[in-house]
Amino acid sequence: MPNAYQSMSTESLDEEIKHLETEVAHLRDQHLKLDMARGKPSPQQTALSKPMLDVLDSSTPLVDGDAIVDNYGTPEGLPSARRLAGQILGVDPKNVVVSGSSSLNLMHDLVAHAFINGVAGAEPFYRQGEVKWLCPAPGYDRHFKVTESMGIKNVPIPMCEDGPDMDTVCELVEGDPTVKGIWCVPKYANPTGITYSDEVVRAFASLKPAAPDFRIYWDNAYVVHCFGGTDDQLLDIFQAVREAGNRNLVYEFGSTAKVTFPSSGIAFVAASDDDISEVRKAFSVERVSSEKMSQLAHALYLRDLDGVRAHMRKHAAIVAPRFALVQSKLGEGLGSLGVATWSNPHGGYFVSFEGPKGSAKRIVALMADLGVKLTPAGATWPYGKDPNDSNIRIAPTYPSLEDLGQALDVFVVAVKLVSAKIAREERG
Amino acid sequence: MPNAYQSMSTESLDEEIKHLETEVAHLRDQHLKLDMARGKPSPQQTALSKPMLDVLDSSTPLVDGDAIVDNYGTPEGLPSARRLAGQILGVDPKNVVVSGSSSLNLMHDLVAHAFINGVAGAEPFYRQGEVKWLCPAPGYDRHFKVTESMGIKNVPIPMCEDGPDMDTVCELVEGDPTVKGIWCVPKYANPTGITYSDEVVRAFASLKPAAPDFRIYWDNAYVVHCFGGTDDQLLDIFQAVREAGNRNLVYEFGSTAKVTFPSSGIAFVAASDDDISEVRKAFSVERVSSEKMSQLAHALYLRDLDGVRAHMRKHAAIVAPRFALVQSKLGEGLGSLGVATWSNPHGGYFVSFEGPKGSAKRIVALMADLGVKLTPAGATWPYGKDPNDSNIRIAPTYPSLEDLGQALDVFVVAVKLVSAKIAREERG
Incomplete structure (x- = not known):
């Protein structure tokens, strides 16, 4: 018309x-x-979170369960911070690592780990020739930049009303072993604002990737960021993966960058038992241990999902x-x-x-x-x-x-x- | 005998x-x-630094010079934190980036950047075949692990009373273009406790590397960590580099991990104008911005080198x-x-x-x-x-x-x- x-x-x-x-x-x-x-x-x-600056002072006991807050150790994150992150993402805290203040940095480091060391026993990307990454578009520019910066070929995927075009995703992931990952913002997607439908989440969870080192980068950045009347409901990806008989398929990310302070929030990644164990091993080389004062402050201030x-x-x-x-x-x-x-x-x-x-x-x-x-x-x-x-x-x-x-x-x-x-x- | x-x-x-x-x-x-x-x-x-937890509260103005502390931005670190780090390392704050809480993480990320993207316009390490790294030994195990984990060949270098054996270092760095870096703890070295002599520092500064992408990783972890009577004096490496007519040769690292709180200190890297500009560009992909509340707290608490x-x-x-x-x-x-x-x-x-x-x-x-x-x-x-x-x-x-x-x-x-x-x- x-x-x-x-x-x-x-x-x-x-x-x-x-x-x-x-x-x-x-x-x-x-x-x-x-x-x-x-x-x-x-x-x-950001002014809403200023009271968080009052929760820690020189009289605060700097312990958290078995963990010492003011010394080295606990690279997987404080127990209370992992519990909080687990509640935000809806996963078991044992499958969560809390580290640093930027989830994008965690994503970058996992792509870099795959590039340099390889994932799940596969050859490092750099020894596999050209590798590809699926980029539902329009999407988040900084995601695309991470893979682009490593010379990984970004392949645009059409975005529909209910998520990425899963026919195309399925065809590429299952048919092409050089496809190693996909960037997803499954809830209130950047920038379209849509939330993936149950069918789309189930289609992701049921993927049978041609590459054993393919992973879905599930950036649940806006999981608690509803501002309208009814909060969109996103199906639990890990639950869907289990129901589909799959196992090691998804890294899920989140942070409090847009809950408390951008650049001074806490960032986290969740994955299956095998995958999180590999994540922890990879991080053990590059991260002595993470900023735990901020983790403690977040746990004391936000407390739990209700608090969030x-x-x-x-x-x-x-x-x-x-x-x-x-x-x-x-x-x-x-x-x-x-x-x-x-x-x-x-x-x-x-x-x-x-x-x-x-x-x-x-x-x-x-x-x-x-x-x-x-x-x-x-x-x-x-x-x-x-x-x-x-x-x-x-x-x-x-x-x-x-x-x-x-x-x-x-x-x-x-x-x-x-x-x-x-x-x-x-x-x- | x-x-x-x-x-x-x-x-x-x-x-x-x-x-x-x-x-x-x-x-x-x-x-x-x-x-x-x-x-x-x-x-x-660690209890000594508990008063640092009192310096920020909900009434603290969250600005620092031109920088906003409680929002995105200033990925190079807050002005006050860069000033403090510059004083600790004895370099101009404009040549400093403050980011995260772990200097080892900064070192890892720069080796990874060289591996994936290449340094100073050179090919990435992964496209150069075998590359080598010099490891004065005995030395710091976590340094060695960073390069080892990327498949870089670690070459042990004898440690003497006044630093690494510079004849061997010189021969390898100037004669072998596959030698891309060296791990150094120049003051109160881990584990021998020695401080590099002026002659050793000058020999480092005068190196004419065969590889344009060779860098000295100068981990000045113990720069302010004298506990005896007389503080060892370490020659300023950047000054020595300038005097030797060299330019882009050194990344210097430091942190407050053993000043304030291990795992919750501030970490920093300093380099020449060209190099720090490349560092900032590399970090711009992987680090949205860094934990700035901790930077502000450090700057307010420690204030300056006298405070440190x-x-x-x-x-x-x-x-x-x-x-x-x-x-x-x-x-x-x-x-x-x-x-x-x-x-x-x-x-x-x-x-x-x-x-x-x-x-x-x-x-x-x-x-x-x-x-x-x-x-x-x-x-x-x-x-x-x-x-x-x-x-x-x-x-x-x-x-x-x-x-x-x-x-x-x-x-x-x-x-x-x-x-x-x-x-x-x-x-x-």
Whole structure:
């Protein structure tokens, strides 16, 4: 169906473009400096966790079960931190390692381990010739960068409403022994905001990989990050793996980066008995032991899953109005034009925006010109190459509501102008 | 010169062995459980830093210069933490990255980066066929493990009184392009306790490596860890490199693991302008940003080098008597026998003990049998292979003075018995 600009007479369209260019000129004169680029909690959100800085002081007993907090040891993480992480991911603490403050760093280190040492007794990647990694796209740019940086070939996989296109995933994973992994954000996916359906999770759990060293990198970054009414329900991947008669297939990751403090949260990985034992062995060479004061503070402050959920409700109260504003501004500004679609997630940190083919780079460039920073167009695709050049990731959490409203107003004008120009160019 | 047992008549020697075996039997009956295995601060030492847990609370402003502490960003480390680390290492903060809590982890990640991506534009190690790493031995077992785990060939280098044998180092580094690095603990070396002489540091700084991707891994772990009267003076390696007309040659590492809390300190790396820029680029893929609360707490608590030195004097007061006890017990128990030598360092965490050839494994096994845990014999050599089987690393800091005294008494008996038996076996 043609969009509003495509349906206009050329005369009206030229007039509309002129009108929009005037609007843009006005906006340029305002010398805005706004940022909708990265999924960062706002200062209001990080302030929620300041009381965590009060839980440790010089009188706190620095023991945790059998573990000594203030000396070397316990590289698998403090018992209380593993219990907390286990509750967040819904797995047995014995299958969890808590280490460092960045789950991306854990993912990187496991891909590097596979590259240098090999996984599950297989040859290291570097001795296997070209290896491939599946990248549901649009997806998380930093995931793609980890595998790209090691020379692993990133293969884009179409994202559907209920998760990655599992027919394609299944065909590649089961048919091609050079496929060694897949990046997944199964709940409130970055950036589309969808949660994988039970069918998709079961299809993942039932995979019979051609490569014994294939692993699913299940980055459950937004597992407790619902801000809408009803929390999406994600099937337990490890349970599904067991039911499918599979065993060593999944590394699951999580962190409190967007629960407490970004960059100063706790990060964790969970896996099957065999896999977690290999993870611990790999980490024993590279990590003497991890930051345990932060682990203790988290365990004492958040306590358990109920504590986490109560804390996340405070985040939701701050985040929800921002996402609502995205919906209302885009709906009012673009809803009737038929030029774009956008996601309306119940959780996570992003709205995924689809404009006309060939529009994303131009919109992002125009926005930059008007003083509003967006995630670079294409970033949500492997190698930064969005085949349609149509996807833009909107990150509404960091700006104040007022700034966000202003940024979205600019965005609406930019989308309209670029869409109108594209419609005009189609006519030659 | 023959030792006391070698000089005895066979009859006296047999009698002495019988006597020592009775002593050993008595010790075995005591069912001791003592540990002189790893370089861990004692609980008294870690307690010194408990006040650091009071410096951050919910009222602390979470900014540091231009940096935001409680959100993403500043992956190179907080300005105040880089300033502190720069003062500890004696380098410009702009050449420092502070990240994570483990300097070993930083070293691992840089070797892994060289392995997977290559250093300074060179091919990654994995594409270069066999590569080698120089390992002054006795040295630090965890260093050797990092390169060993990547299949890099560890080459032992003799350690002298003033540092590694630089003739051998020079010949290998300048003559063999497959030599890519060397592990160094230049001050209060692990385990010998020596500090590299100015001549050795200058020889390192003047190296003209055959490989452009050769780097010196200068692990200055004990830079502020003097416990004796006069602090050893280590020449500034970067200054020496500049004076030698060299440029990109050295990664220097440090941490506060043995200043504040092991496993919860701050870790840092310093390098030339070019090298640190490459380090930051490499880390940008694998580390979103690092634990900044801990960095802020360290900077506020330790403040500057004067603060660090004042704090280390408190450590010295606890550590010095333990090292003195090692000297007196070994001197009294073994001094007149001529069976062994041992180091008498002014700082660091270890005493290096040299027994008769072929004695180390037997002594460590006998000690284990008597309930005293030592670092495994050979651990201070690449692949755990001490060619003389004579070196034992004594780590006296963790046990209480009373436990340490007891452990050393057992050690003296064990050394005597094994040395006497070896003397007896030599006679056939």
